[in-house]
Amino acid sequence: MEAVAASQAVVSTRRDDTVPLPAFGHNEPRNAGMELDLAWVLDSRVNLSATERRVASLPGRRTVKKDAQAAWLLKAVTCIDLTTLNGDDTPERVKRLCAKAMNPVRADILDALGMGGRTITTGAICVYHRFVATAVEALGNSGIPVAAVSTGFPAGLSPHHLKVKEIEASVADGAKEIDIVITREHVLTGNWTALYEEMKEYRAACGDAHVKAILATGDLKTLRNVAKASLVCMMAGADFIKTSTGKEGVNATLAVTLTMLRAIRAYEERTGIKVGYKPAGGISAAKDVLNYQFLMKDELGREWLEPKLFRVGASSLLADIERQLEHHVTGAYSALNRHPIG
């Protein structure tokens, strides 16, 4: 009995871990989660039209120009989970992506921006379990974490015990972040207890690796469902909540984002815990990511602009940002082939 108690004490200490983590990666106190508060979950109300009006007026209320724009875009680069999640992925393909993650912006451009002295890398590399070890090796001591999509990504319908095993295998291969997919059925049937238990088990299986809960908002359809699923996943200990796998019909949107950010804020109001946010899928233009950044800053605050609390799941966004940055530096519009491929 004493031994068990001691190990629990160790676990709880680790949850309040304040040991400095690498510069990129989660270094907030982790979300320990809380008891499932069903009354709170069921009390969720989201008015679609009101949500849409807020996001529709956003681009008119916030914009950044010139140096500020370059800085914000560069910040966005540091928040990108550079991703490849395709059936034809191979080790060499993943290595190429890792190289890009370590050098996302041409050195001469960084110099021209006055940022030559800074280490600018993407927030993470995001791959399937099969390529975790490859990526970990390729990234070496860059400090860039490897994130593994897991739990039967993207549909999340594999046997539960296999999903848990999959998490454990990725952690064993060196993944520092696990992007799990929830069982959408639990949301669509209102089985919040099942969702909570599932998420809790995933969180436990992750150990020290941080866990991002992919809600697959395109499958959940209503913002009310999104709000409820967000709360349940945070109660069960998700470090990040994430919109999409990138494989649903509709991926990240600003309306879904606003809903999830408000859930994060409400969770912080009650628990003091800061949960991160990751939109994924469909954010491919520099001007798009800026709107997400504006929402992060205005709805949650300055801290949520850093990779510890904000990631963007994207594969082609980086290329557009590179072009915008070169334009900022030279005044001439850029072309894709002027920037190394990732």
Next chain:
Amino acid sequence: MNVAKFFDDMSYGSAPESDTEARAWLARHAAGFGHFINGAFVPSASGKSFDTFEPAKGEPLAKLAMGDKVDVDNAVAAAREAQAQWAGLPGHSRARYLYALARMIQRHARLFAVVEAIDNGKPLRETRDLDVPLAARHFYHHAGWAQIQETEFPDQVPLGVVGQIIPWNFPFLMLAWKVAPALALGNTVVLKPAEFTSLTALLFAELAAAAGLPSGVFNVVTGEGQTGALLVEHEDVDKIAFTGSTDVGRIIRERTAGSGKSLTLELGGKSPFIVFEDADIDGAVEGVVDAIWFNQGQVCCAGSRLLVQEGIADLFHQRLIRRMQTLRVGQPLDKCIDMGAIVAPVQLARIEALVEQGVEQGAVLHQAKSDMPKGGSFYPPTLLTGVQPTSIVATEEIFGPVAVSMTFRTPEEAIQLANHSRYGLAASVWSETIGLALNVAAKLAAGVVWVNATNLFDAAVGFGGKRESGFGREGGREGCHEYLKPKAWVGRKSRTMPSHPQLKSPVGDFSLSSIDRTAKLFIGGKQARPDGNYSRVVTSAKGMAIGEVGEGNRKDIRNAVAAAQAASGWTNATAHNRAQILYYIAENLSGRADEFAARISAMTGASSAAAEAEVDASISRLFTYGAWADKYEGVVHQPPMRGVALAMPEALGVVGVICPPEAPLLGFISLVAPLITTGNRVVVVPSEAYPLSATDFYSVLETSDVPAGVINIVTGSAEELASTLAAHNDVDALWAFGSADLCATVEKLSAGNLKRTFVDNGKSTDWLDRSSAEGSAYLRRAIDVKNIWIPYGE
């Protein structure tokens, strides 16, 4: 700042819109703008001018002509000269002009937006994304009404020359709201923009002329309040349309009294913003941003009075205060701000003074710690909590970015608090429960209600207030009627008042006398003796005494109004129920038709055939309005959003009726029936000369299941009783048909609570002519349209 610093602190920086084009336009007019009269800029006849300032900088922006009498006369004369030809054009021709104006606004959209932002101080985001596109939308929408005017309004004609006086808070949008319908329907316009913000009107005039609008159709006279007053008092102006403060609206009502001018007033408000515990709280918090921190809170329909259900009040305020902190106040042309400058130092001082008073009276002040630009008139987003209804900030319109918040316990209390105001412009209701939201929306005393939204506008959806927020609607079909009048009323002649013959002394004889029938007043469903206990003799056409009626006084009016107020059940009765009662009245009148005809003959000397015709017409008219009871319905608007706007006709409430001197029965029925069929309760003063048809009528009412208090009858002096009714602050409207003097008195005294008036200015109506004496012209004046916006979606 450089990239590295921005990268570290992630601040926004500034994002200024270029003002090069706008400044170039101003530079072209550096010598000073003239008035725009008869298609060209002309200097003030007096040579006087005044400066307009840039609110964000406090510096002079342009020199404007000061309009005086000669300028106003010239502008009105130009408008008059052009009007017949303009109205004579086929609707399609006017539609082409309106369409050209809409296209012109779109072609020059950015110039309008930048000039407006510089001149007013409001953010470019708003001028670019709201004011200017909505203005263009109004011209498109009304181009459509011009196109279909001949078929949609076949029995209506334009009013003529319209004087329009617009405010400084939405200078260009208000121009569009007023000018588009006026021109579309065949009127010509003299516009007086606000002295703080005349520039977009002048730009519009310049570009409209370039777009080919004929000379004289649209004229602008710039100046201060005195210039507006000259327009208001001008004898050759047929209508005044005003948007501005309630105080000025009241003065305009008084000054136009008896002039025969049509009037629309869009005035102030203290609109409630009601948040129920089952609302999307974050959505509602954002709603407050759109309600009161839109246009620096200088919005007549701003949701300035927050009513929050007690159980969520702390959470709601906490989130609202947090949200306030992220609002950015800055230069109007900065594209990264939420709020710009207050229009003028005098307004800023007023806001500061009112907030100070509110705090002295116990309110808790919360303000955003925004970095505000120096040099201009800026005020931070502000919330006052713990405000009691007795505080000045709870009742006065602040017209600045200041929300005051109070709590309520139940939906019933929310409605009570919301309606406890002199105003009735707009309201916003936040609840995710459809039954609750719609029930509250229906019960709010407001011209516009937004469900889970705020400050939504569209050209197809009428906008306008109740109570001291003014009268008339702008936009949609109901807005068109504000610029039209029934063809049947054109050429009405002044009435000849019935002469009171000399009372002859009766000669008694010994024949069996009829049993004395003492006509009383009819108040609250009961026959009542007049308070003063005096009577007046009613004579026949030949001067013989044929009866006596009570001499009603102001206390009788007070009692009748109280009875009518108490009969609110009638307003909530079903239309079917009201129809049945109107038919029943007709049925019972029909049973006593001969008696009523004989009475008419006895009083007026009319032939029995004429008297019978009047009774028959009365019965038919009751049927007409019985028919309308369940057919005078609202419409479902389709504004550009996912949702609907329900235009619902609502009873005005308690309406005073001064019956015409002639047609003692038919005149009475023609005014009372449209009012009660739409759910109003009435206090009626019958024809002073021929009151017995009305007093006979109360026994018909008693046998027709008319609920007590729905129709109250007070006989006596029309002039005296009308004055009491007109000044009574618990009377919502007054219809007065009689002498021109009586109508003038009614209009003048109605200014107190800005009750709606419907007068004939001493013109006689042929009550037997259905086209001029019954139907929609009357029904429209018996109701206010409430537009309930219902966005939907899950």
